Amino acid sequence: MKELKGELPPLKSLRGFEAAARLGSVSMAADELSLTHPAISHQIKMLEEHLGYPLFERAGRHIQLNAEGKFYYGYIRKALETLLEGQEALTKRWEERPFRVQAYITLSIKWLAGRLNRFRNLAPHIDLHLNTSGIDWEFDEDNADIAIIYSDKKIPDGYGWTSLFESKIFPVCSPKLANENSLSAVDLNNLPLLIVNSESDFWNWDQWFHSAGVAHHEGKGNLSVDTLAVALEMACAGEGIALVNGPVADGDLASGRLVRPINHMCKGKGEWGLIYQENMMDDLRVKLFLDWVCEEAGNL
């Protein structure tokens, strides 16, 4: 796109010119724009001086556009209308822009997926984009407006945090596997564990065994997967024991697809919550989503 060539008129004077031209009166224009009449008079003078010739006929105590003024008015009016139109269209576009929610894939499948229809009923005008593919464990503020994450770090300045679930770490497996085997923590070492290939899962298993007073020695027949969602599905299928942190197994426990073979539970270092940039609190959609998630989490 090329550079604009030509000297633009004094832009501030355009409003005054438009109003005075339309109303045929300096005083009325001043009233409309909440200014005094000399201000309008001066604005018109500036514009006429910029152009080099008059736009109004001063007949007695009234002013009226002359032929050139009438001709010019059309352009000014169009330009100002374009500005307002653009602003309006932009605002509409802004209000309809996607609302980007970031959540881990497992939480999305096991907790969000079954609930999101309720949010969409609540706020059908919001164009929600759920982003689960983020490689990042942390809040990706460039690609999300809000995120549900598990964090054990201090929330940096400029970010808001709303707690959702406390960290509850416990093993789950299929009812069949639980019934066929004994129920002490030590015995888990002899069953196939479904290990998720992440630092936090390694830490969680260690922590759980440690808090149960049992040494965690790498058992045989363990399976490593890269997503908890997969591990849970395998647990349902009786392939082994998965360790969950938070609400991701709640649905399967309620339906009986999974059970807790041992009641022991420990806490992780962090907690589940919603994270967002503080200035996003002005955004109505953030407020709505935040309240809704809290309600769903039973955390009012």
Place this chain on the structure above:
Amino acid sequence: MKELKGELPPLKSLRGFEAAARLGSVSMAADELSLTHPAISHQIKMLEEHLGYPLFERAGRHIQLNAEGKFYYGYIRKALETLLEGQEALTKRWEERPFRVQAYITLSIKWLAGRLNRFRNLAPHIDLHLNTSGIDWEFDEDNADIAIIYSDKKIPDGYGWTSLFESKIFPVCSPKLANENSLSAVDLNNLPLLIVNSESDFWNWDQWFHSAGVAHHEGKGNLSVDTLAVALEMACAGEGIALVNGPVADGDLASGRLVRPINHMCKGKGEWGLIYQENMMDDLRVKLFLDWVCEEAGNL
């Protein structure tokens, strides 16, 4: 036309936004507009604050329009282009606007009409409008840019005056009438005089007779007309004697259609000249016309 509704953006910031958006750089925009980069930075900030959301993505030390910014840019660009386009069209229109010349009907017929083609050759781009129908004896500044008039008044402030012809008052008639009659001023009282129904013509006859040392007594067979041009035509036809002031009979005297029955001539109170508003001297067309008329009048 209805009032513009909606709050316009800070108009001064539009130029800065346009340049920065187009160039993708605050500094380059500042260079283009001969400002410093904080000025552009501030303009952009004003615009973003007015809208309530950002238009640029700040990635490191570079800026780039975001999706909304790109969308908005189209409108801003269009509005600014409309302003420039209007200005250009207006200037063109202004330069091509009619050049309005006021002249008495008789001078127009007897002096201007035969010469004007030369001016049109000289300045073919000028859209000359000759106005002779003005009832006014004086300069009608609302309807003319320049006028050729006879004036015996002081030229008011704010007006320019250029002398053309001195006042020369003398009688004319057809050669036939002149040859058939005696040639003394007294005798004119006995011939049919063609009196133009205007104060100045009454005064001219009186003045002429008085300066010739003859009493002017209302003769018989006089004819009153309302335009000197008609009186001159009647004089050509031998109907009587007309009195002229200035160059209006020069053409007919040269061609022999009219003669001066008596050589006596007197002066009126004023002179012929060009009158115009002083600020019109900036107008090239006024200068051109003025010079041309002076040349035609042999008054260089």
Place this chain on the structure above:
DNA sequence: ACAATAAGTAAAAATAATTTACCAATAAGC
């Protein structure tokens, strides 16, 4: 002729824009 209304003008006041001087972040060069 007089008051009332509208617009123009000039100086003062108020407001807005720009610059200067600084900082922070990034990219490039050694």
Place this chain on the structure above:
DNA sequence: GCTTATTGGTAAATTATTTTTACTTATTGT
């Protein structure tokens, strides 16, 4: 890997612009 140059952002100070106040002129209506 450290330094340097470039780019953008910020805040206070300066400068420029806009607006107002107070007054004048001109016209309209009574």
